[in-house]
Amino acid sequence: MNQYPAWKYLLIIFLLVIGMLYALPNLYGEDPAVQVSKTRGVMDSSVQDLLHSKLSEAGISAKSVETTERGLLVRFNGTEDQLAAADLFKDALGPDYVVALNLAPSTPAWLQVINAQPMYLGLDLRGGVHFLMEVDMDAAIQKAMRRYSSDLRLVLRKNKLRYTSIRDAGNKLVVRFRSTEDRDKGADLIHNEYRELQLKPSGEGSDAVLEVTLSEKEAREIRKLALQQNIITLRNRINELGVAEPIIQQQGDRRVVVQLPGVQDTATAKRILGATATLEYRAVDTEHDVEAARNGRVPPGSSLYKSRDGRYFLLKNRAIATGDQIVNARSGFDSNSGSPQVSVTLDGKGARKMLEFTKVSVGKPMAVLFIENKTSTRTVNGKQVVTNRKVEEIISVATIRGVFGRQFQTTGLDSPQEAHELALLLRSGALAAPIRIVEERTVGPSLGAENIKQGFESVVIGFVLVLLFMALYYKVFGLIADLALTFNLVLVVALLSMLQATLTMPGIAGIVLTVGMAVDANVLIFERIREELRNGNTPQASIHAGYAKAFSTIADANVTTLIAAIVLFSFGTGPIKGFAITLSLGILTSMFTAIMGTRAVINLIYGGRRLQRLPV
Numbered sequence: 001m002n003q004y005p006a007w008k009y010l011l012i013i014f015l016l017v018i019g020m021l022y023a024l025p026n027l028y029g030e031d032p033a034v035q036v037s038k039t040r041g042v043m044d045s046s047v048q049d050l051l052h053s054k055l056s057e058a059g060i061s062a063k064s065v066e067t068t069e070r071g072l073l074v075r076f077n078g079t080e081d082q083l084a085a086a087d088l089f090k091d092a093l094g095p096d097y098v099v100a101l102n103l104a105p106s107t108p109a110w111l112q113v114i115n116a117q118p119m120y121l122g123l124d125l126r127g128g129v130h131f132l133m134e135v136d137m138d139a140a141i142q143k144a145m146r147r148y149s150s151d152l153r154l155v156l157r158k159n160k161l162r163y164t165s166i167r168d169a170g171n172k173l174v175v176r177f178r179s180t181e182d183r184d185k186g187a188d189l190i191h192n193e194y195r196e197l198q199l200k201p202s203g204e205g206s207d208a209v210l211e212v213t214l215s216e217k218e219a220r221e222i223r224k225l226a227l228q229q230n231i232i233t234l235r236n237r238i239n240e241l242g243v244a245e246p247i248i249q250q251q252g253d254r255r256v257v258v259q260l261p262g263v264q265d266t267a268t269a270k271r272i273l274g275a276t277a278t279l280e281y282r283a284v285d286t287e288h289d290v291e292a293a294r295n296g297r298v299p300p301g302s303s304l305y306k307s308r309d310g311r312y313f314l315l316k317n318r319a320i321a322t323g324d325q326i327v328n329a330r331s332g333f334d335s336n337s338g339s340p341q342v343s344v345t346l347d348g349k350g351a352r353k354m355l356e357f358t359k360v361s362v363g364k365p366m367a368v369l370f371i372e373n374k375t376s377t378r379t380v381n382g383k384q385v386v387t388n389r390k391v392e393e394i395i396s397v398a399t400i401r402g403v404f405g406r407q408f409q410t411t412g413l414d415s416p417q418e419a420h421e422l423a424l425l426l427r428s429g430a431l432a433a434p435i436r437i438v439e440e441r442t443v444g445p446s447l448g449a450e451n452i453k454q455g456f457e458s459v460v461i462g463f464v465l466v467l468l469f470m471a472l473y474y475k476v477f478g479l480i481a482d483l484a485l486t487f488n489l490v491l492v493v494a495l496l497s498m499l500q501a502t503l504t505m506p507g508i509a510g511i512v513l514t515v516g517m518a519v520d521a522n523v524l525i526f527e528r529i530r531e532e533l534r535n536g537n538t539p540q541a542s543i544h545a546g547y548a549k550a551f552s553t554i555a556d557a558n559v560t561t562l563i564a565a566i567v568l569f570s571f572g573t574g575p576i577k578g579f580a581i582t583l584s585l586g587i588l589t590s591m592f593t594a595i596m597g598t599r600a601v602i603n604l605i606y607g608g609r610r611l612q613r614l615p616v
Contacts, residue, residue, distance in 0.1 A: 037071030122504035325350030355405030514586025
């Protein structure tokens with residue numbers, strides 16, 4: 001007889017209930033909202049009262065005000081109230097706060113408790129801005145060679161080795177010596193100091209020349225680092241925009257795709273993405289009183305700055321080293337104390353200045369100053385007004401423990417996470433290869449809404465046609481397959497929501513294809529049952545044989561399709577990856593619902609009964 005053990009029924013019921021719970025948030029829609037967060041530090045509780053009073057004065061009613069991990073989220077009933085409130089908040093809070101437009105999910109609290117969230121919508125469904133940016137890798141290599149030029153001059157002079165000139169020839173350096181003997185000594189010296197450089201001697205006597213190029217491994221590392229630094233910088237800019245679910249991903253070995261859903265002002269996005277930032281190492285002025293400086297008595301040669309933790313320091317105006325002199329920065333742990341640290345490498349010029357400073361400054365503090373030029377746009381009297389401001393803040397203050405130059409460690413950090421973030425800031429402030437926009441397009445919200453409508457209609461039409469065909473052709477068994485197909489869609493949506501995947505138009509195409517593939521398995525099973533009945537087997541034996549014999553064919557078809565989906569995901573770009581994800585999830589869920597799900601329902605209805613015929 002065809003019966004499942006109780007645990008299988010409980011497993012199926014459990015998975016279906018979980019699927020329905022996590023698919024539910026997608027039915028509740030979104031509210032126009034304004035997200036308010038502090039640039040640095042913790043938000044004061046008085047900010048919420050200030051925002052309430054400003055909304056009351058302007059006669060704007062907020063749907064709700066919520067406290068989130070990022071700050072405050074103020075929901076509104078319409079986009080007009082949302083836009084007006086955003087301008088009010090920007091004027092009231094000033095530059096220390098980030099005010100961003102957002103579409104906040106209207107998920108009920110009881111679903112949020114179990115972390116049930118709606119899936120993200122991609123650029124083609126929500127509207128926004130798409131940029132394809134290309135990093136100038138040749139410029140990154142040339143910049144690295146200029147740094148090595150400075151380093152080689154320092155090494156040769158330090159060892160009192162005479163040379164005629166060091167000429168920068170793009171991707172290589174040409175070092176000219178007075179004699180062959182000097183060139184050979186120089187080659188040995190450079191090889192011992194810089195193993196990553198390749199040396200090619202040529203000429204004799206007064207024409208002795210040494211060509212210096214990067215090894216292929218080092219060139220790849222510089223290109224990789226340049227791309228990573230640009231991605232980090234772009235991500236930092238986009239965080240300031242407050243865009244929900246931005247997509248910043250590498251494409252190939254020199255391009256970056258940036259998608260900003262919900263952003264329609266291309267000019268503002270371009271200005272923010274193109275903003276510049278740098279770093280400076282400065283000596284801390286310990287000779288003068290900080291409190292006196294806060295009261296307006298700033299000593300000559302120093303300036304007052306605020307750190308990210310709210311403390312004030314007096315820093316010398318003269319920079320010891322700047323961000324463009326940083327070759328590399330990596331986070332790690334101090335071998336002696338085990339505390340987090342950041343290892344920094346400077347170029348020749350920066351190393352010389354740092355060495356001279358630390359020789360006379362052991363035991364004194366040194367600060368890392370982060371400097372950024374920000375551009376913001378506000379609406380004043382119906383006109384767009386662009387304002388520029390310079391943000392300067394101390395991100396680290398550490399005591400100099402010994403004399404150092406080219407390489408040193410920054411300690412005194414609170415956590416490995418802080419060390420990692422500081423290393424990223426140092427790298428992104430140092431080497432940022434030129435980047436240009438090679439493709440730019442804007443997708444309007446109305447087009448996104450139209451895409452959602454068309455995608456939804458395509459899923460519904462395909463779904464309904466399949467339901468009708470199965471019900472008419474296979475009768476009761478067809479209705480059971482329809483039930484499994486319905487739950488298959490619920491499970492796909494639930495998985496996309498649980499994974500917080502971004503749904504795009506190609507993703508919807510993957511779901512439509514899944515609908516056809518899911519019912520295909522049931523067609524194979526039902527036809528096999530019909531064949532067994534025609535061969536004279538009993539209904540119960542035919543059901544068992546139908547599922548058993550059709551399984552290998554179903555598994556073969558789905559596994560080969562799954563392999564194709566994995567290949568698409570591995571080698572495809574964003575839209576292709578979206579199609580591959582929904583197709584893969586659909587294959588897995590359809591195998592479960594079409595085989596195990598329908599078998600469970602058929603066993604409940606027909607298992608354990610003596611049947612003369614089957615309605616198939």
